Amino acid sequence: MTDRVCITGVQAQGVHGVLPEERTYSQPFIVDISAEVETPEAARTDSVGYTVSYADLAADAVEVVTGESVNLIETLADRIAAKALARGALSATVTVHKPEAPVGTAFQDASVQITRHSPVTDAEAGIRHAVLSLGANLGNTREALGRAVKAIGELDVHVDAVSDYFSTAPLLAPGQEPQPDYLNAVLTLDTALAPYELLAQLQRIEVRGGRVRHERWGARLIDIDIVDFDGIAWANERLMLPHPRAADRLFVLEPWLSIEPEATLGGHRIADIVGSLRSELHEG
Incomplete structure (x- = not known):
């Protein structure tokens, strides 16, 4: 399977981080999502009901980022991936960027990238x-x-x-x-x-x-x-x-x-x- 629905640069403000001061103000987060899907039926019928909507992926990412405060962007990425799988993705690769992370030195970006597979995909070997x-x-x-x-x-x-x-x-x-x-x-x-x-x-x-x-x-x-x-x-x-x-x-x-x-x-x-x-x- 090589078909993917992708959306990059989804922006939202959230209150997340390990340091105490990070729990007192919101920071910008940027999310990229690549969802593995099966698109032949969507293409044949021209219906979004047979694929995963990138608008839904974006809305889910914003919901997670603006929601409950967590320590790690790994946690944000995992929750966003879970929502993509729940919408029918066979796998989801999620990158969460934290451009204003308190690193203490000059840097361009701080991010984490994870890939999660649905149980359907994990069981997909053989007959x-x-x-x-x-x-x-x-x-x-x-x-x-x-x-x-x-x-x-x-x-x-x-x-x-x-x-x-x-x-x-x-x-x-x-x-x-x-x-x-x-x-x-x-x-x-x-x-x-x-x-x-x-x-x-x-x-x-x-x-x-x-x-x-x-x-x-x-x-x-x-x-x-x-x-x-x-x-x-x-x-x-x-x-x-x-x-x-x-x-x-x-x-x-x-x-x-x-x-x-x-x-x-x-x-x-x-x-x-x-x-x-x-x-x-x-x-x-």
Whole structure:
């Protein structure tokens, strides 16, 4: 990955330093940020939603510098990098300059530069195992799932297993109009694709299948979610791993259990989670 979003020379005043007198007045700080991102989908769609905005990076840097006082510019850099990663950067290199540092001699600049990597990037070596959930409740649902499975198999992946299809009632918000039942399945695969790249390609398959994102829990021609990606725990605005609601959804867990009886989610056996959910339904 060589794509980067960069912004340099972000200026803000802050009260930071080790010396007591540095905690009594504000000083200028200058921040440079270089964020490693995956830009192909942003370029294809011409949408900032598929990249990291340099305006957001700048705003985050200003928020950190003008915020809580700390001793070290290393701490400022670390906090700024963490915010960049939370926005979806795979890695972030941050330089914090302190041009008026109390050095005691003539100098041009004092700075620190750090690089931080997201957990997604750190886990990105070799082939990894992913679990996908598929669902549809409009049109010919069986054909829709079949087309989606075929399209996924044409990606740079090895499909390990596809569950049988399970018919389930839709989840509806209070007052929401009734919908047809869903047909659901789970697919497991191995891939060298990065999580964000896999996500982008799955969303492209959804679009080709007629998916329109306009209503939460709305009826769908096709829906594809990444349930788990090699056990990685990760959350930001673009992707949450594992899927935050998978552990509550029998229509995900039961198909998954049928093809991977020993699978775990968040450190818990799928079989145990399914047993608990079934007991709750029976008691309810």
